[in-house]
Amino acid sequence: MAVVTTPELDALLSQAERAVAALDHGAGSADLAGIARFLLRSEAIASSRIEGIAPSARQIAFAELAEHEEIRTFGAQAKLVARNMTIVREATTRLAEAETISLEAIDRLHRALLADEPRHHGVRAVQNWIGGSDWHPLDADFVPPSPERVPALLEDLVHYLSGATHAPIVQAALAHAQFETIHPFTDGNGRVGRALIHTVLARRGLTVNAVLPVSLVLATFRERYIDGLTAYRHSAEEGSPDAHAARCRWLEVFATAVLQAAGQASLLRDEIADMRLRWEHRVEAHRAAIGRQRQLRSDSAVVHILADLPSTPVLTANTVMRIHSISENAAMRALNELRDAEILETRSTGTRARAFVAREILDLVTITERQLASTRFDTRASAPIREVPALPEPRT
Known part of the structure; x- marks a missing residue:
């Protein structure tokens, strides 16, 4: 061609x-x-x-x-x-x-x-x-080979x-x-x-x-x-x-x-980069508030979880154990620390286990999908023109 x-x-x-x-x-x-x-x-x-x-x-x-x-x-x-x-x-x-x-x-x-x-x-x-009547192609917009x-x-x-x-x-x-x-x-x-x-x-x-x-x-x-x-x-x-x-x-x-x-x-990539900076500051502030002055090790469970959070925004202790090959105690300590630093939220799973959710990531996905459905890529300037998920609930 x-x-x-x-x-x-x-x-x-x-x-x-x-x-x-x-x-x-x-x-x-x-x-x-x-x-x-x-x-x-x-x-x-x-x-x-x-x-x-x-x-x-x-x-x-x-x-x-x-x-x-x-x-x-x-x-x-x-x-x-x-x-x-x-x-x-x-x-x-x-x-x-x-x-x-x-x-x-x-x-x-x-x-x-x-x-x-x-x-x-x-x-x-x-x-x-394509188009026209379901019974004949006489009024069709296009007739393939x-x-x-x-x-x-x-x-x-x-x-x-x-x-x-x-x-x-x-x-x-x-x-x-x-x-x-x-x-x-x-x-x-x-x-x-x-x-x-x-x-x-x-x-x-x-x-x-x-x-x-x-x-x-x-x-x-x-x-x-x-x-x-x-x-x-x-x-x-x-x-x-x-x-x-x-x-x-x-x-x-x-x-x-x-x-x-x-x-x-x-733009989405930049939003995630900014989010990562906020996570780092929250972890540092939380550790300082509870008297942990030593910097996180690069191989710590907290660092590993944060690195993968955009791809795994919902976690359990079992998920962290499976992905990062660490003990259940280490996984729970890391998840609880990220919850206390207000990076993760806990949710029921309908079982005895708890889920830890990175709501900011999921909300960002929803907002981005809504923006991509706007002809201005901005829902304030132009409403979505096709079906999109509802706006995230306001954070409390």
Whole structure:
């Protein structure tokens, strides 16, 4: 697929790539990786077809914790989302690490995303369409290729996905648009297509640590996203100026979304860095207040817990023992010290054990998700335009 870009688009693509690279390889990238799954939970929610209000980040964190120990304080919705988050993360990781991408691998990803809907599994053998009537495609917004053409088109796409013909962001953009144009499944095409964005960026080494919330930005600017895909599906003669212009229009939309996603992720990274400084000051103040003047050792349980807190915002003593290979007494001492320093709060687990919750992390995830649903990335200036979790309760 030939791509002829303009100087302006080249500059935008270069800017976007630098922003993502700086985000992924800079300080704080591990923190972004730790909480990225919460920001991308919309895919897990969609794949479960959960109705009603989406479960909170805290409920999902409790449900994830229950995969390793007995926890009861979460609902069925949170369990479904947590399970699907795990499935999507593992499937996408396998796809990113594979030497080459195959049709079978994409099919496995699709089955993982729609695990509870086997009737949609496998490449479609029927005609589908987007928009218009459920009974005929006469008024459809877009009619994908006929089913007999799909296997060959997918073979061509996986060959492109396995290579490196274009720069990473260009490849991610074109692969996503081509997949959505082929629309190879009867349902779940959007979810698989968005997962392929992360797969390409990870395979090309652009997002080794952080996960870019570009899916959420594209969802927020849905009209612009649809306009870009429509432009990509041009009818101009291949290689003509009109064909190149159409492709450039889509690349501009995608690169802009990548740049915006990187900017918002960078702000989130800075928020976490500021939070870490506050935690350090609270620990120091608490230790001084109880007469502990000696500085914390770098190998102490408190230091280890704080280092991993963005990725494990809900903990029990058993969790700390399992992750950091320390005794139960040492784990409880560290957790209680962080509670007394007002970094963790205790919550019931519905069992004899207590959970320790980093509410600031979970609240930050919720606020960030709400901001990403605003066309101004600021809910004070523009309200969220899609379903988002409720605002965190005020701290007392």
